[in-house]
Every structure is written in C-alpha cells, then in structure tokens.
Amino acid sequence: MNLNEIKRYSRQLILPDFGTKEQGRLKRARVAVTGAGGLGCPISTYLTLAGVGEIHIIDFDRVELSNLNRQFLYTPGDAGRQKAEVAAKRLGEINPEIKVEAITEKITYDNAFELLKGYDAIVDGTDNFAVRYAVNDAAVVNRVPLFHGAALMYEGRAMSIIPRETACFRCVFPEPPPAGMIPTCREAGILGSVVGIVGAIQASEAIRYLAGLEIGLKNRLLIINADEMRFEKVRIARSSECTACGERFVPKPVEEVCAVAEEVEE
C-alpha cells in the first residue's frame, strides 16, 4: 500500500480481526453491484470506502428528482444522466485508489448469466422481482456469492447467499408474489435512511466475506422493522427442490410484476 492507502484505511486496519492481509483481499476483489438506486448507492459507496479494488455498477436508469430522497450519490444537476455513470465518477473521486466502472445495461433473464460472470461477489441492489430472480439464478449458476437486500416503506430484508452452500433467494421465495400485491416505491414509499440501513448491511456482509472473515447472514434471513427498530433473524435452509440451486437447475424467468410502464423522461 502507498502512504495514502495506509492513511485512508488505517481506521479499519486497526480493527482486531482486520489487517493488511484482509485489506489485500479487498483490493484484489472484483464486485458487481446490480442497481444504482436506493440500495445501490449505499452498497457501492461502502464498498468504495472499504477499498474493494474493482467495482462494476450495473444500471440502465437515469437520475430523476424523485430519486433524491434516498439516492445520495446524485444531485439535482444530474437529472437525466445515467445513474451508473454518475455514480462511478463520483465514487472514483471519493476513492482514487480503486477502480469503479459503469455498465449501463438492463439486466434480464437472458443476459444475466453472461453479465454476472467472473466476479468475486455480487451485491444486489435491484428493486423489482424479475431482475432479482435473474440475478439470483445467475449467481447460483456462476457460483458467485450474492448479497441480497430489499426495502420498502419501513421494512427491510437481507440475506447472504453462498451458492451450493447456503439457501438462495429462490429456496426461500420460489415464486414471486402475485402481480399487484407488492407495491413499488412509487406507490408505497420509502425513507432514505431505511434503505440505507439495508444497503449498509449488505455491504458489510460482502466486505467481511471478501476479506475472509465470518459473516452473519448465511442461511439467515434478516427482517428489519424500521419503525419499531426491530431486527429478527429467521433461519432458512437450502431446498433440494429449488429450481436454481436444487438437484436440477431449471431456468425460470419471472415476468415483470410492475404493471406501470417505464416512464422515459425526455
């Protein structure tokens, strides 16, 4: 490490279980962050701050004013720009010692397996079920650890998926909820700090895993109730019938549940 890196990471390097070996593992890691929105912002920021050497942010959306109550990497002047690109640029300024790249592509069940290949970890910041299932299946097939999270209104969830070792998203939720049952942020609302909590939890799990340390959400679903600040860990298990990581892999793309058409801002 050069002196700038030593100074920059000194406060984590004095942690009892974290030293130059762990920092070296972070530096050599290549991580994909799917989504640059409410979850993607805290996730990619904390990975950047910790010193993950290469971060790819995958998002095809553009910045809108309604994002700004939670997506803190963006300013009003960024409206209309590609989120992934703005995020990558800003994070590159925050930590010039690492590489942050933007991939402005929409993740679908068809391209996920190719897009999410060759990473040491994927941290999922997507906000819709179709992409979530695609990311899960791709992670499982490509054997890339996946750090899942979700947040809506005052509820949040997180779990850490080590393919073939722990439960995956589909083991716990084999089917998406029926169309219209789960509202989107547009309909139900979300507070920035709540989605921030979930994203930070995902990032912490990913960072510790990449550094070679023990993590807390393997085969555990963390359920967060941020209005009462109640945190519960529910035991989950890998299912032999899971179409992703069970005995046989069965590709099962999920339809876009959100009936609201994407608004393209001109």
Place this chain on the structure above:
Amino acid sequence: MERIRAYFGSRYHLVGVKLFREIPEGYPTPAKPGKFCEFVRRAAMGEVILMRAEDEECHQSLIALGFQEPRFVDLQPRIEPANTKAVLIAPVEKVEDPDVVLMIATPRQVMEAAAMLHGIEAKFAGEIAVCGEVIAQPIKTQKANVTFLCGGARMFADYKDSEVILGAPPEVFRELEARVKALEKSCGALCGCRTSDLPQHVVQVFSELGFERGIDYFFGRVDSQNVRIYLNKDTEGRVKYITVHLPIRGEVEPPPGFEARRRGAWTDLYATFKDGEGFELATGRGVKELIQELVEKVRGG
C-alpha cells in the same frame, strides 16, 4: 480541598497522584490496560486506581512518569531517574500526601485560579501532556502548570474540547483553598453571580424591594442605609446564598455576626445567609425583614 470543588462548581473531584518506588499493597489495579490520562479522568469521577507499568498502554507516558528510561531521545519533562514502579491516581481526599494535585477545568476556571494565585507560568506543547506537563513538570519545579492536553489524551481519554488540566504540588492547592475560603466569606465581585444569570423570579424579589440591578449585585437603600446584595449558587447551579453588604463610612468594628472589609474611606460590613434559613428566595418571603434586621444591628439598635 472540597471547598475548591464546591466553589468552582465542578463535577470533577480534584485528583491526587502519588508515585511509588515499590508497588504498594491494598489498592485496586485496572481490569485492563489503559492510559494514564484516561485513569486521571476516571479518578476525577471518583475511582481509585493503582497503575503499574503493565497497566499503561502509552509509551510516552511510561517515560514521562519514570517507569522507563528513553532509549533514543531524552523526552522532557519526565521523572528521572526512572525508578517508578506504581502510580496511585484517586480523588485527592483518598491520597495520603500526594506528589501532585490535578484539577480538570475549563479555561474560565483556570483563569479564576490563576487570579487567586497571582499568576501561573504555564509551559505546554500539546505533547506528553497529562503525564508530562502536569505531573513531571510540577514535581520538578514544585510550581503549578497548565496543560492543554495532547492528541492522545483528547482522542483516547475522552476529554472535551473545553477541558484543560491545572496541576500543582499540594501546597499550591492548599493556598488556593485558603483564598477560596476567604472569598466565599466576603463574596467579592469575582463570586457574585451575574444578575443576568439569575432566575427571573429571584430578580423580581429584589426589584420589588426597590433594588436596582448591577452586573453581579443588587443595590438599593433600606431605612436610609445603602445596601449591596450578592447572590451565589451552589455546586448544582441553584441560587443558594445571599450576602448582604452594608457600607459604613469610616473604620468600623464589625458587630457580632458580621465580617468587615476596608474599602478606602469605607468599611463594608457583610454577612452571608443560606436560602431557607429565615427567608425564601423563591418567594421573597422574609428577605426585606432580614435586611432591615441587619441594618438595625449595624446601627447598634
């Protein structure tokens, strides 16, 4: 030295520090290692701590307090030669014959102490502060010193930005206490509470009696006698004491119950009373009667 603590209104105890050349028996040692400056703060909150070399985490401190000799640089100030084996750090009442007494204080409190001591010559560098500047230095010079702490102390031992430490041999603090006692009796301008700091209902009591407000006293006339009234708070910040000054022309012997202080051609006869003993500051009940009684006494009535 409890008067000092009460006078300054400090929630911290004065800390006594004593160096030992052999580890004494019967004192509690820390459960886990820490830093001298941290132990000082804990002692100021009431703890008794015997610190040995293995309890001290900070290398500078081991050198400054005389546990170890330096190897490469003669860091000063330090206790030399290095034959310290243990340091007792505790509220000063619990230390027999301390080498140094420490007072954690705000700059304002140090200002007042300095005025009472007619000046303190401070030498500080923001390094090796609590262990060096206010322990080793006062022991060497037998004089008071003030430290503005150091990065280590402020970072690890949780001192606030507004805190500094006055350290001195016990004789200096005994002198300070004598001055404090004298001042308390006379309630000079230094220790009258600013009338703007007083609760409104108390101010009202005196304005209803026809008194006017000065910066830190009320003044008026009762039965043709000039009267000055100083109010003082207790260590909890509540207005507790009222000192009545009656200036008399000439050199006058104080009648029983009064003290006298000469002021040029005048003598101030004064007496201090505690709220609740014959009068009530909260309601004003009995205040007028008290003053009238005092004026009568002074008149020889």
Place this chain on the structure above:
Amino acid sequence: MEVLDLRGEKCPDTFVYTKIKAEEMGYSGGGRLKVIVDYPPAVESIPRSLAEEGRGYKVLEVKHLGGRTYEIYIEVPAFEE
C-alpha cells in the same frame, strides 16, 4: 529499502501507520523499512509498539538528522504463513 515519510504526523498515527506498513512488508517477504518522523515522542513509541507486536521486528538504528527530525531503520522479517 522501503521508506515511510511520516513527517507532519503525530502520535498515535506515527506508530499506527508504521505498524501497518511493517505488517504488509512481513507478509510479502520482509525487508528494510526507513521511517522518517519530525515528532520526537514517536522515536520512543514506534520501537516500543513494534516490539509489542511480537513479530520479530528489529530496530537497527535511529539517526538524528538535526532539529526534530529522526530516521528509524527497521528490519522486518518474512512472516511464516
């Protein structure tokens, strides 16, 4: 020889950064490290902190360059992992 220029730094940063650099060197085969400080207390605390790590660091020499500037020469062994 690796050089760590810590002029302008004070305790505890001086020995924290030195410990980090020395550990990194130990994991990559060891070597010699020169630390430059202009804060005299660090000259005492760096050797002591390194000794506390118990990893076999050795202070070879301390040079006083004049004023408050010192150079500390450290031998870092290769860690067995």
